[in-house]
Amino acid sequence: MESLKKPTLRMHVVTFKQKMGSVREKSPYRAVYSFKRVIEMKVAMLYGVKDLRIEDIPVPKAGAGEVLVKVKSATTCGTDLKIFQRGYVEKVIKLPTIFGHEWAGEVAQVGEGLEWPEKGMRVRAGNSAPCLHCTMCQKGKYNLCENMIWLWGAYAEYIKVPARMVLVNMQEIPQHVYYEEAAITEPLACVLHGVEEARVKLGDTVAIIGAGPIGLLHLLTVRKIGAEKVIVIDLVEERLNFAEKSGADETINAGKVDAVERVRQLTGGYGADVAIEAIGLPSTWEQALKLVQKGGTVLEFGGCPPGTEIKLSTEQLHYGEVTVLGTFHTTPLHFRKALNLIASRTIDVKPLITRKMRLEDINEAFEILSTSKSEIKIAIKP
Ligand SMILES: [Zn+2]
Numbered sequence: 001m002e003s004l005k006k007p008t009l010r011m012h013v014v015t016f017k018q019k020m021g022s023v024r025e026k027s028p029y030r031a032v033y034s035f036k037r038v039i040e041m042k043v044a045m046l047y048g049v050k051d052l053r054i055e056d057i058p059v060p061k062a063g064a065g066e067v068l069v070k071v072k073s074a075t076t077c078g079t080d081l082k083i084f085q086r087g088y089v090e091k092v093i094k095l096p097t098i099f100g101h102e103w104a105g106e107v108a109q110v111g112e113g114l115e116w117p118e119k120g121m122r123v124r125a126g127n128s129a130p131c132l133h134c135t136m137c138q139k140g141k142y143n144l145c146e147n148m149i150w151l152w153g154a155y156a157e158y159i160k161v162p163a164r165m166v167l168v169n170m171q172e173i174p175q176h177v178y179y180e181e182a183a184i185t186e187p188l189a190c191v192l193h194g195v196e197e198a199r200v201k202l203g204d205t206v207a208i209i210g211a212g213p214i215g216l217l218h219l220l221t222v223r224k225i226g227a228e229k230v231i232v233i234d235l236v237e238e239r240l241n242f243a244e245k246s247g248a249d250e251t252i253n254a255g256k257v258d259a260v261e262r263v264r265q266l267t268g269g270y271g272a273d274v275a276i277e278a279i280g281l282p283s284t285w286e287q288a289l290k291l292v293q294k295g296g297t298v299l300e301f302g303g304c305p306p307g308t309e310i311k312l313s314t315e316q317l318h319y320g321e322v323t324v325l326g327t328f329h330t331t332p333l334h335f336r337k338a339l340n341l342i343a344s345r346t347i348d349v350k351p352l353i354t355r356k357m358r359l360e361d362i363n364e365a366f367e368i369l370s371t372s373k374s375e376i377k378i379a380i381k382p
């Protein structure tokens with residue numbers, strides 16, 4: 001039963017030698033080394049909380065409808081840091097898995113049956129692809145798809161893009177856009193979805209809690225929409241300085257002053273038109289509710305730990321007509337829009353990349369993100 005035998009490294013080497021007739025027989029290590037060079041890749045594999053290992057695994061092959069991409073840049077994300085530090089819902093990430101979800105690269109192999117993309121094309125894809133068939137998709141709520149596929153594996157030399165994702169959520173990157181900028185399409189797409197749902201308008205005063213990557217992307221976006229005044233709240237002075245440089249009109253260090261009181265002062269006693277929570281804690285979700293005026297909107301953007309709850313004032317909702325909404329993830333349409341906004345430099349995401357590091361140093365990268373106050377996003381170069 002030859003076909004049932006589990007392939008061993010030795011067998012692979014033999015097969016490789018047979019294929020590459022010119023490999024010299026002298027040293028067996030030479031053959032193994034060449035073999036490694038041909039089919040293995042370096043990846044950062046996540047096994048559990050704070051357990052991220054650099055490993056060599058075989059490069060996957062693109063099957064029918066799939067595309068294999070050589071990753072040129074992968075950017076770190078607040079969600080990655082959260083998963084690294086405290087874990088996440090299994091529906092979205094099953095361990096162990098190659099980690100990372102924001103990436104851009106060059107097409108290395110195109111699976112059977114595809115007319116697009118071409119080998120060598122600069123592309124980005126993922127990190128999700130809705131099914132287009134379920135009840136949610138049928139209603140156009142693609143971000144809530146019940147059969148969503150999620151793609152992890154950005155922190156690797158190669159990533160294989162599933163067939164459905166090639167169809168609904170892969171785009172070509174214009175030549176003038178850097179790979180690391182294109183990798184930021186994903187978080188920007190999430191922010192665009194949130195800001196659209198919250199209906200931020202020209203002339204609005206917007207208060208944003210959190211000056212991390214997501215808070216800053218909200219800042220850049222509402223600025224472009226034409227917010228009259230943008231107030232950013234955080235506990236870290238370095239981040240607030242960064243927000244100021246990125247266009248915030250006012251910044252508030254909530255560790256030093258009462259943020260709710262200060263927002264009132266800055267808005268003639270009323271509060272903001274829109275408050276956006278970009279942290280993911282019940283306490284800041286509740287704080288966001290206190291930042292808006294009557295008729296205002298609260299966008300609870302940051303995902304909180306499972307099982308948590310917040311208190312809402314019925315008075316504020318009824319007599320104050322305050323709208324409270326949460327948004328989750330994004331849709332293929334917003335991915336496309338986000339890449340276009342990055343490419344046209346309408347939203348300049350480049351300053352958010354504060355450091356570049358090698359894939360081998362990924363643990364150090366997360367260490368830096370956990371402790372440093374001035375790093376926003378790190379571009380990982382495999
Ligand atoms: Zn992300």
Ligand SMILES: [Zn+2]
Nearest residue numbers: 131134137145
């Ligand atoms: Zn669906």
